Amino acid sequence: MTTTVITNIGSLVTNDPDLGDGPLGLVADAALVLDGDRIAWAGPAAGAPAADTAVDAGGRAVVPGFVDSHSHLVFAGDRTAEFNARMSGRAYEAGGIRTTVAATRAATDAELEANLVRHLREALRQGTTTFETKSGYGLTVEDEARALRIAAAHTDEVTYLGAHIVSPDLADDPAAYVDLVTGPMLDACAPHARWIDVFCEKGAFDGDQARAILTAGKARGLHPRVHANQLSYGPGVRLAVELDAASADHCTHLTDADVDALASGNTVATLLPGAEFSTRAAWPDARRLLDAGVTVALSTDCNPGSSYTSSVPFCIALAVRDMGMTPDEALWSATAGGAAALRRTDIGRLAPGARADLALLDAPSHVHLAYRPGVPLVTEVWRAGTRAA
Numbered sequence: 001m002t003t004t005v006i007t008n009i010g011s012l013v014t015n016d017p018d019l020g021d022g023p024l025g026l027v028a029d030a031a032l033v034l035d036g037d038r039i040a041w042a043g044p045a046a047g048a049p050a051a052d053t054a055v056d057a058g059g060r061a062v063v064p065g066f067v068d069s070h071s072h073l074v075f076a077g078d079r080t081a082e083f084n085a086r087m088s089g090r091a092y093e094a095g096g097i098r099t100t101v102a103a104t105r106a107a108t109d110a111e112l113e114a115n116l117v118r119h120l121r122e123a124l125r126q127g128t129t130t131f132e133t134k135s136g137y138g139l140t141v142e143d144e145a146r147a148l149r150i151a152a153a154h155t156d157e158v159t160y161l162g163a164h165i166v167s168p169d170l171a172d173d174p175a176a177y178v179d180l181v182t183g184p185m186l187d188a189c190a191p192h193a194r195w196i197d198v199f200c201e202k203g204a205f206d207g208d209q210a211r212a213i214l215t216a217g218k219a220r221g222l223h224p225r226v227h228a229n230q231l232s233y234g235p236g237v238r239l240a241v242e243l244d245a246a247s248a249d250h251c252t253h254l255t256d257a258d259v260d261a262l263a264s265g266n267t268v269a270t271l272l273p274g275a276e277f278s279t280r281a282a283w284p285d286a287r288r289l290l291d292a293g294v295t296v297a298l299s300t301d302c303n304p305g306s307s308y309t310s311s312v313p314f315c316i317a318l319a320v321r322d323m324g325m326t327p328d329e330a331l332w333s334a335t336a337g338g339a340a341a342l343r344r345t346d347i348g349r350l351a352p353g354a355r356a357d358l359a360l361l362d363a364p365s366h367v368h369l370a371y372r373p374g375v376p377l378v379t380e381v382w383r384a385g386t387r388a389a
Helices: 080-087 097-106 109-125 141-152 174-182 184-192 207-219 236-242 256-264 273-279 286-291 312-322 327-334 336-341
Strands: 003-012 027-035 038-044 053-056 061-064 066-068 128-131 158-163 195-200 226-228 247-250 268-271 296-298 358-361 378-383
Touching (some): 066 312, 109 141, 158 207, 174 184, 226 236, 236 247, 286 296, 286 327, 312 327
Parallel strands (some): 003 053, 066 128
């Protein structure tokens, strides 16, 4: 197996405090040694061991590959008209998730996969090396199962979200749809997924329905995630903690009890600032969560309706500007925090034994991700030890 040393790194973020300064484990004038798909060594360049090949980083900063732990990438069509109406201050009654459901159902498998791959390549060019993605735009047994089959060909982090909204086919009988989601649909989808998710929100699924759906998924070996407290106060966050969900996602409207619950459990609060940017909604209070000791992740929520961005750097800039995070905290949350939201220890850090996923920035420091918003700073991406972009 060939080893590679990346040297002349101006600033290296390892996310391992044992290797460098602070929570980011920062090392100046650093080097990395890759052995196959893993990190073999990280530290000051002067101490780097010999390797078969060498790559000169040219003084650039190197950060772990971004871990995007919440996205909705198996879909067809877009919702330009809806976004334009919202940004123009006009009411927009038609559309919403149902518009994407109709387009997705009408698309072929090849069309859905081509759209997924296009977005994955777009994200990779911006430094994302691990992504989670969900079903949720089919809402029939066949369409949910095929979405998961398509996603599973491209990532191990696949989430069954049959409980996105009540299917238009059963809009007048939500109980029957919950029975479908926890019965035949779950049977068809469980073999293709690692996770189960539910949109616990007014207009979607209430606390009792969400508990039934997540409990059924756990019984089939799927671990819970929850769309929680995005649009209003509700039971989603505390339900996520109660069921040991890996993450409670959105967390925009939180009571003190919600924050205390997150601080006391293992559930990560995944914040999705692209959604607030695209809907002009109130920002989540990341500072409140961090000060309470909650583990926070940052993700894109890439979807065609409420957050059509695949850019983790953009979300980092939003989190620093509008959510009370420092540049260090935002980067940690977009890498190690995302890994925690997926209950992974092999990604989100650049330390011996971790997967060799990293991004080189055309900047001397990771702080430039927030300092220079909108600038394409990622110049090179390595995924599993191979130069990928």
